[in-house]
Amino acid sequence: MTNKIKELRARHNLTQDELAKRVGVRRETILFLESGKYNPSLKLAHDIAKVFKVSIDDLFQF
């Protein structure tokens, strides 16, 4: 599973820490998500998609 979190985060001028605070996780989790080493829960995926105002399908590619 790949994702566009890093790309969207750069587009929204957000740091990993800022994004982590917005979705209520630790910065390391964002780091692991971006590197594809962690599969998020549906809730976290939804929260991140909400921050970037995109759909989960746009954010994650299977």
Added chain:
Amino acid sequence: MSIKNYRLIKLIIVILLSMVISICITSNNYILPPIFVILAMIILFIARKKVTDVLVDERDYNMAGTAARFTISIFSVVMMIGFFVLFLIKDKSPEIITTSAFLLAYLTCGLMLLNSLIFNFLKYRASDDKKKLLPRLKHYTPLILLAIILAFFISMFILRAITPEDTWLCKNGNWVSHGQPDSEKPTEICK
């Protein structure tokens, strides 16, 4: 409070607590350590509440679950090996080693039972069949009670069968036979 400060407080408390506990134990004081442990837990709980950043998230819980599974598996295997090893060498000091072996076995069973109970409780709590399950449980209550009573009597019977009833007992500095023990009177001093 930031996570950094919280971790610093945690580290200081752990160091202080280990120092206090070791001092208390070396001076044969066994009342103060639990008090200090509870005090430390309260301080850490309050400090944790003051942390504004996220301390643990879903990734940590996932890893904790995996770690717990591995811990239980490894602990159970090690304890079972320990149980058999102790039984192999039990002739050296039968009473202490047999007691230790059974303690290991019961601790392992207790851990697995507790894990299973918590797992099933969480499963039940998350289940949609809660309403269906409760009347069903009530329906089976007499059967469950009967099974518990039966299990109790069977375990008592097994315990009675495997534990030596006929043995030597130490009474007022003398070895007194209880029943008809197979072994000779112990040669060690009876205190």
